[in-house]
Amino acid sequence: MRVKTIFMLACILLLGGCMEKEESPQISPNTQYERVQDYKGEGYFLKQGSENDEIAEANREKIEKEVKEFFRKEYKTKVKVHNLVGNEEGATVFVESIGQLHFYTYAVIPFNGKKVSTGQVFSQEGQVESGITDGLYKIIFAEEFDHLDAYLDKIATEEEVTGRTVESLGNVGGEGYMTPYYFIGSSPINDEAILPVYELYMRNQNPTSEELREAFNEEEFTPDNLRISIMLFMKEEEAVPSEEIFNRITGDLETMAGIPKGTYSVYINDNLVHKESSDGVKDNSLERAYPDGIVRD
Template identity: 75%
Template structure:
């Protein structure tokens, strides 16, 4: 499994036949391609050649939801809530949120056979769900440290001229593991010997307690590179440029704050706009400190 990118929120779906990329944008008014971060909930998002399959997905929504829930329960022992169906070149991409103490967002793909929904053929991108589970485990294991980070970002948004994403957008088109309106986590299982025992415990017993997952976690094998946290904020005012002063404040705070998770942090301050078709917030004018120059907190 490859590590999840920490550069942007945009989800790239890899299907058996290759990459599903965003199709060429339809001819629309340029002013409608972007929406305020405070308003965007995923409307306008689309995948390669998915327009026709959008219609098929909507007509078979109940059946698709049943198949996808069955897939996650059988393959990952995880109950999920289905948030959104988006047509792609081969069928539909289904965005879900886990139900239960371990929290993460992810997606699965269900192929279509013409206008028919293929049963028992749901699949996921290699490593995508697994990394979502490990994201959720890291959030659970470092609960107090992430609570401290949440408190800090809540205060920044309350006092400064920035906002986060709408929570609805995370469920509808996010699908990138553990996500909040202000940040998302990047983790892996294949080359992370620290989290792997906790992941294996989850696959044996998803009802294990937080204390049991912490006990399984191999702290001696953990390094800051195993846990990547990307902070993603947007200017509150519609026409405001990203604030360099605030960007410097946040990066300096993350560098010196006590009590936040050990890991590698990226910080992005964007203007107010989210690209409707791709969920993307990072643009040419964004201020960023990210890989390979992230903030390492040992």
């Protein structure tokens, strides 16, 4: 679970290889990082993807059409395309759902030489399904997530911390339900509580919130089914992660009422994001995560 809870830290397996970062180009250490307030995904790249970046952009209209059709057909979901990133065999396409259910994810379209393959779009096993259940949990626990959102907005106002840009979530996020301050980890595969809700959505893409809540099997829910990773950054570029803020947040999450049930991880990072990987977690980051997460049941 540690790999899942660190935002875009680990490689994401794709195309028989993975969404690994290729060997870094010759970039000055001072330019590899960017202030989190400025980072929108520029500089992000995948293994041996530079050449396919150009092919992807030259075929953007066709790729967008293929990817949108894939999500409509396979997941009954409309999406908008945010970003195309070349990978070793084609392009990884970052998308955002449109409609009541909100999540970010990605799909892959392979190339045949310099041509875009038709009808060959695919997704990593379980990736889109997890994004859908993330969005479903957000609807089912809407009041509780609103309470968590209000708390984190207050923290960002009162303390010297901030979150990611919305643009970076769309361009290089792809991790299900996400806000600038946190993201959710869930899956219908091993979660008997959310599985009936997922099946309902796949039959009917316009259920009411009440219908979704009625389908939720609360008796089967455990805190490990819903993992909420809070990822914050210091506002000032030279600031080190604050233990005082970290202790305040972890203490509040242990005791405050009205937030979603689940297992929480908390990360406080310095101000910088690694542009090539979009990762903000570093050796100086403060973290409380698996197996010592905050369990709320």
